[in-house]
Amino acid sequence: MSDQATGGGSGIIGMGRGSYLWLLVFFLAPAVLIYSIFSIYPLFATIFNSLYLRQPDGSYLFNGLGNFHTLLTDTTWSAPFWNAFRNNCYFFLIHMAVQNPIGLALAAMLSLPRLRLRAAYRTLIFMPTMLSVVIIGFSWQLILSPLWGISKMFLQTVGLGFLFAPWLGQENTALITISLISVWQFVGIPMILIYTALLAIPEELIDAATVDGLNQFQAFLWVKLPLILPTIGLVSILTFVNNFNAFDLIYAMKGALAGPNFSADIMGTLFYRTFFGNQLQLGDLSMGSTIATMMFVIILIGVMAYLFLIQRRMQRYSF
Amino acid sequence: MRKPASTFVVHVILILYTILALFPIILVIMNSFKARKAIFGSPLALPTPSTFSLIGYDKVFGDNSIVSYYINSITVTGSTIFFTLLLGAMAAWALTEYKFRWNALLTLFLAIGIMVPIRLGSVAIIQLIVQMNLINTLTALILVYTAQNLPLSIFILSEFIAQIPKDLREAARCDGLSEYNIFFFIVLPLIRPAMATVAVFTMIPVWNDLWFPLLLAPTGGKQTITLGIQQFLGQYITDWNAVLAALSTAIIPVLILYIIFSRQLIRGLTSGAVK
Amino acid sequence: MSEVKIDKLCKSYGPVEVLRDIDLTVEDGSFVVLVGPSGCGKSTLLRSIAGLEPVSSGSMTIGGKTVNDLPPAQREIAMVFQSYALYPHMDVYSNMAFGLKFARTPKAEIDARVNEAARILQLEPLLKRRPRELSGGQRQRVAIGRAIVRKPQVFLFDEPLSNLDAALRINTRVEIAKLHKMLKATIVYVTHDQVEAMTLADKIVVMNKGRIEQSGEPLDLYYKPANIFVAGFIGSPAMNFLGATVKKNGAVTLVDGQELKLKTPTAAKAGQNITIGFRPEHTTLHGNKDLKFKGTVDIIERLGEMGFAHLRLSSGQTIIAEVRGDPGMDIGAATNIGLAEEHLHLFDGNGNRF
Numbered sequence: 001m002s003d004q005a006t007g008g009g010s011g012i013i014g015m016g017r018g019s020y021l022w023l024l025v026f027f028l029a030p031a032v033l034i035y036s037i038f039s040i041y042p043l044f045a046t047i048f049n050s051l052y053l054r055q056p057d058g059s060y061l062f063n064g065l066g067n068f069h070t071l072l073t074d075t076t077w078s079a080p081f082w083n084a085f086r087n088n089c090y091f092f093l094i095h096m097a098v099q100n101p102i103g104l105a106l107a108a109m110l111s112l113p114r115l116r117l118r119a120a121y122r123t124l125i126f127m128p129t130m131l132s133v134v135i136i137g138f139s140w141q142l143i144l145s146p147l148w149g150i151s152k153m154f155l156q157t158v159g160l161g162f163l164f165a166p167w168l169g170q171e172n173t174a175l176i177t178i179s180l181i182s183v184w185q186f187v188g189i190p191m192i193l194i195y196t197a198l199l200a201i202p203e204e205l206i207d208a209a210t211v212d213g214l215n216q217f218q219a220f221l222w223v224k225l226p227l228i229l230p231t232i233g234l235v236s237i238l239t240f241v242n243n244f245n246a247f248d249l250i251y252a253m254k255g256a257l258a259g260p261n262f263s264a265d266i267m268g269t270l271f272y273r274t275f276f277g278n279q280l281q282l283g284d285l286s287m288g289s290t291i292a293t294m295m296f297v298i299i300l301i302g303v304m305a306y307l308f309l310i311q312r313r314m315q316r317y318s319f
Numbered sequence: 320m321r322k323p324a325s326t327f328v329v330h331v332i333l334i335l336y337t338i339l340a341l342f343p344i345i346l347v348i349m350n351s352f353k354a355r356k357a358i359f360g361s362p363l364a365l366p367t368p369s370t371f372s373l374i375g376y377d378k379v380f381g382d383n384s385i386v387s388y389y390i391n392s393i394t395v396t397g398s399t400i401f402f403t404l405l406l407g408a409m410a411a412w413a414l415t416e417y418k419f420r421w422n423a424l425l426t427l428f429l430a431i432g433i434m435v436p437i438r439l440g441s442v443a444i445i446q447l448i449v450q451m452n453l454i455n456t457l458t459a460l461i462l463v464y465t466a467q468n469l470p471l472s473i474f475i476l477s478e479f480i481a482q483i484p485k486d487l488r489e490a491a492r493c494d495g496l497s498e499y500n501i502f503f504f505i506v507l508p509l510i511r512p513a514m515a516t517v518a519v520f521t522m523i524p525v526w527n528d529l530w531f532p533l534l535l536a537p538t539g540g541k542q543t544i545t546l547g548i549q550q551f552l553g554q555y556i557t558d559w560n561a562v563l564a565a566l567s568t569a570i571i572p573v574l575i576l577y578i579i580f581s582r583q584l585i586r587g588l589t590s591g592a593v594k
Numbered sequence: 595m596s597e598v599k600i601d602k603l604c605k606s607y608g609p610v611e612v613l614r615d616i617d618l619t620v621e622d623g624s625f626v627v628l629v630g631p632s633g634c635g636k637s638t639l640l641r642s643i644a645g646l647e648p649v650s651s652g653s654m655t656i657g658g659k660t661v662n663d664l665p666p667a668q669r670e671i672a673m674v675f676q677s678y679a680l681y682p683h684m685d686v687y688s689n690m691a692f693g694l695k696f697a698r699t700p701k702a703e704i705d706a707r708v709n710e711a712a713r714i715l716q717l718e719p720l721l722k723r724r725p726r727e728l729s730g731g732q733r734q735r736v737a738i739g740r741a742i743v744r745k746p747q748v749f750l751f752d753e754p755l756s757n758l759d760a761a762l763r764i765n766t767r768v769e770i771a772k773l774h775k776m777l778k779a780t781i782v783y784v785t786h787d788q789v790e791a792m793t794l795a796d797k798i799v800v801m802n803k804g805r806i807e808q809s810g811e812p813l814d815l816y817y818k819p820a821n822i823f824v825a826g827f828i829g830s831p832a833m834n835f836l837g838a839t840v841k842k843n844g845a846v847t848l849v850d851g852q853e854l855k856l857k858t859p860t861a862a863k864a865g866q867n868i869t870i871g872f873r874p875e876h877t878t879l880h881g882n883k884d885l886k887f888k889g890t891v892d893i894i895e896r897l898g899e900m901g902f903a904h905l906r907l908s909s910g911q912t913i914i915a916e917v918r919g920d921p922g923m924d925i926g927a928a929t930n931i932g933l934a935e936e937h938l939h940l941f942d943g944n945g946n947r948f
């Protein structure tokens with residue numbers, strides 16, 4: 001059968017090569033075009049921009065990796081950058097240490113067989129994830145506000161009233177507070193992901209463990225947990241990417257300056273501020289692009305490290 | 320044999336956490352209906368006839384823009400979902416069904432988008448939008464959001480399309496349907512569940528996004544509700560009634576939609592991310 | 595003594611009664627098979643014995659100890675699951691040793707037991723492999739090995755052969771029978787396949803809709819089924835059933851008018867409507883036996899030296915007769931089937947044997 005008759009090897013008999021090509025273009029072109037123009041091109045353009053330095057006369061001179069060198073070592077730039085980077089790391093660590101274990105624990109409880117009201121719990125606990133960070137951020141600002149006094153009241157009822165302070169306004173507590181609010185909002189995601197993975201484990205396996213003499217807790221630790229490690233890995237890498245990309249919550253609660261005194265500044269807000277300018281500085285296309293590229297590189301390194309070091313070692317079990 | 324005691328403990332923990340999760344939301348909504356004095360005087364109390372007040376809402380809705388912000392959000396989200404689904408399904412179909420040389424490469428190309436944070440290209444996106452004269456339009460947002468959500472949509476829909484029995488497609492070919500007809504009349508109806516999933520999955524991040532409305536459509540009445548509320552809050556920051564009312568106005572519709580669609584939503588999250 | 599005694603066991607899920615008045619004794623060292631159609635409650639009964647399902651009322655003892663409120667680990671049972679339920683993330687050795695580790699058995703003892711079980715089941719070369727690297731038959735042996743190392747009072751098997759292909763099923767059936775003799779174990783075994791039940795059991799328990807229809811030795815059930823259900827369930831192909839009426843002179847009239855004269859008196863009263871039953875393998879062609887059936891040949895299924903002839907009676911009902919060799923029958927030919935009276939079963943209006 002000639003190549004022509006089978007549509008250029010497509011296996012569709014009777015469709016010529018020309019019409020096959022049109023077919024493919026029809027189905028693929030729109031998506032590929034929009035994606036390439038608005039997603040891939042801008043990314044490369046940004047990286048490209050980061051290699052150029054804006055001159056006083058408005059033109060751009062090729063600077064190689066010079067911008068990066070400036071960003072990382074020149075104090076005017078490096079101080080805020082390392083500050084933001086360090087804050088991002090804290091942000092990430094708090095999520096890993098608080099959000100994911102809580103999500104895991106909730107998922108473990110929700111996946112217990114014959115748990116009544118399971119769907120109700122799941123729906124309700126997931127609710128904060130649904131709302132925009134603007135709402136969440138502001139609501140918590142009100143709740144934590146010393147003016148309203150609600151949180152102080154709560155702490156007083158459990159005898160911890162002395163702990164209260166305007167955490168959001170204090171330099172040493174602002175970042176942690178915002179991180180915990182973010183954790184509060186997004187716990188639902190690891191919870192749901194891990195819950196689904198737990199559901200896939202056949203009940204007979206747990207029966208076998210019960211017959212082998214394990215109680216529920218031991219069965220979870222020694223049988224269920226090892227089998228959901230790939231999902232936990234996925235949750236971790238998603239947390240990483242989302243945290244190092246973060247911007248919305250901090251901007252909503254603290255504005256572009258991410259105060260007090262940049263204590264809540266992360267790379268996302270630094271990027272925004274650098275690119276668009278603010279009351280302290282003019283917008284800088286080159287350095288803005290440089291920061292964005294740095295963020296991309298950091299995230300890429302993290303993802304690569306995960307894929308090659310961790311993902312490879314993990315066994316995916318199918319049942 | 321499960322001991323009733325341990326089940327009890329589990330329920331206690333879950334109830335406590337549920338309260339923790341819902342409490343701030345309930346607090347805000349509750350107090351948005353109270354007069355200022357009552358908000359501060361007895362913040363935990365439900366609004367009573369004497370403390371009931373809609374003064375905050377007057378200010379929120381008095382400004383008429385709120386309604387237009389909602390319309391903007393609905394337009395952007397709805398259009399994004401439409402295009403993401405249509406274009407995504409078309410691409411997913413071609414990648415799954417048809418053999419051609421660049422198939423694997425193209426799939427990889429599109430898959431990268433799932434991990435790539437599109438925001439990092441914002442610098443160039445803004446330049447692009449400005450050049451295309453689309454600044455401060457909803458179109459800009461729709462284009463960007465569609466581009467952002469296409470990779471995952473294609474990925475999920477591909478999995479689903481691959482599960483359509485080959486026999487079905489071959490029977491359609493025997494029946495004389497053209498490839499285009501097969502897609503629109505056979506494949507699309509069959510992947511409706513997956514499309515519902517993708518729709519729900521796409522809806523939330525687009526509706527709640529602050530970044531791109533801030534960058535691309537910050538003024539001129541083209542704000543989305545998320546940005547609008549943010550600006551409103553910034554403006555009325557000391558007016559507690561207005562602020563609480565604004566927050567509640569943003570919360571309540573989302574809450575209602577969520578409760579209606581919660582099952583699809585959770586199914587969407589799980590199917591997408593288990594891969 | 596590892597006898598299992600079950601007394602008036604009942605189990606309900608809310609308003610639905612899943613097990614009704616189960617009385618069962620599993621003698622020490624015997625192989626008891628619970629058999630029945632899907633949904634009859636056999637797996638539920640097994641899981642209740644294991645302690646994986648709670649019961650509503652009644653008592654269970656294992657080895658003289660009442661176990662109603664004991665968790666599975668304390669009942670001294672071991673279970674082989676239908677899907678084997680091997681821990682995917684552990685190798686074969688660890689799978690078998692897992693339960694013992696949690697019982698704080700000393701390491702030397704664990705080692706001895708696992709290696710012994712591996713030797714019996716020929717698993718020694720596989721000890722370091724993971725379940726996904728094993729074939730279905732090998733996985734099943736590991737599941738059995740995991741049960742053996744526990745040295746239980748009772749082994750519980752939940753449809754262990756249903757996931758194997760036909761040839762492997764027959765081989766493994768023999769292996770299990772040998773294992774039973776070697777270990778002198780008390781075994782409770784669930785299956786829906788009556789051939790497995792007949793070949794493996796010391797005692798068969800036929801269950802239906804949550805109740806025990808009949809229990810006894812395989813051949814007892816074969817020759818003297820207590821009711822139509824058991825008669826139709828045991829034996830393949832199934833027993834032929836025909837409606838009939840009793841006549842005053844000790845004869846029985848079939849629906850199509852044929853009369854069968856019975857020599858032995860029965861408890862059936864004249865005028866009573868009964869059901870008669872007989873097995874295809876007890877029929878002979880061109881009968882010179884006590885009882886004769888007349889019919890025309892519809893279909894002949896030949897399986898080699900043996901075959902089955904489907905005959906239509908003038909009433910339209912069909913009976914199956916076994917034929918040997920080449921009887922030279924033609925489709926549509928009128929034929930006589932003979933049956934010895936001792937092979938005729940009579941069931942009353944309620945389906946019970948007379």
